[in-house]
Amino acid sequence: MRAARYHHFGDAEVLRLEEAPDPHAGPGQVRIAVRATSVNPADLKFRAGLLQAYQPTTFPAIPGMDSAGVVDEIGAGVTGVAVGDRVLGLTATGGAAGHAVLKAWAPLPQRWSFAQGAAAGIAGHTALLALGALGALDGRTVLVEGAAGGVGTAAVELAAGRGATVIGTASERNHEFLRSLGATPTTYGAGLPERVAALAPDGVHAVLDTVGSGSLDDLILIAGDAAAVVTVADYTGPARGVRLVGGEKNMQENLAELAAAGERGTFTPHVSVELPLEEIVQAHRQVAGGHTRGKVVLTL
Numbered sequence: 001m002r003a004a005r006y007h008h009f010g011d012a013e014v015l016r017l018e019e020a021p022d023p024h025a026g027p028g029q030v031r032i033a034v035r036a037t038s039v040n041p042a043d044l045k046f047r048a049g050l051l052q053a054y055q056p057t058t059f060p061a062i063p064g065m066d067s068a069g070v071v072d073e074i075g076a077g078v079t080g081v082a083v084g085d086r087v088l089g090l091t092a093t094g095g096a097a098g099h100a101v102l103k104a105w106a107p108l109p110q111r112w113s114f115a116q117g118a119a120a121g122i123a124g125h126t127a128l129l130a131l132g133a134l135g136a137l138d139g140r141t142v143l144v145e146g147a148a149g150g151v152g153t154a155a156v157e158l159a160a161g162r163g164a165t166v167i168g169t170a171s172e173r174n175h176e177f178l179r180s181l182g183a184t185p186t187t188y189g190a191g192l193p194e195r196v197a198a199l200a201p202d203g204v205h206a207v208l209d210t211v212g213s214g215s216l217d218d219l220i221l222i223a224g225d226a227a228a229v230v231t232v233a234d235y236t237g238p239a240r241g242v243r244l245v246g247g248e249k250n251m252q253e254n255l256a257e258l259a260a261a262g263e264r265g266t267f268t269p270h271v272s273v274e275l276p277l278e279e280i281v282q283a284h285r286q287v288a289g290g291h292t293r294g295k296v297v298l299t300l
Contacts, residue, residue: 030105
């Protein structure tokens, strides 16, 4: 199969298209013919060797943590899915390839493209883990730091769908976009506590940090309690009493919830850029720039 691979750690230029062996579905897995895969910030960290202490990389490595495509092989013990089904999922093998094995999956909503399905997996799963850690949201005010990014856009829509009043931080060029998702926008950076206080005079009940930009002190001040702040990106959080959320817990259930929300029309993954697999180097550079609205997706 054709795949994007890297044989050593480095910047985006270590990625190259080449032929690779086809993967096969093991027990409890399915394989898909990949139609789209997204580029996540973690893909860049894996490629650079920054996560080696947490999850060692075996070379040659194929990036891509979530994909969407058509099931073409089913592993032992798998039920409820058939060859030919359109699905989205989280990969056990890299998604930037002609075929990928999924460790968790859900039906692709009829109203979504393959690109949207690929954009939903990691961002939506991570957002649901974080919102779950924040507890009941109905009638509460939630601040999402980095609300225009992949996890941020998912968190805004999903939190609003759970009855929360959402305030989201983003650059001014993304404020109308955040309003379209159901959030009240404000800019990030110096003076954030004062700006949020003006928007939420009765206070903020919970805060989700999606970017790890060094704003935790302000976010704790806004929430009034470090225990009311959750981060998915700042590894200094636990030392300050902030919960760090992530991992593989509830993958299958969370993907099913995302797909159901997609069918209802209450969650739509936002794809800002679609590029062919041949332009994976440019896609990684785009994500590294840090100003992507929603997700960057590679199509096959």
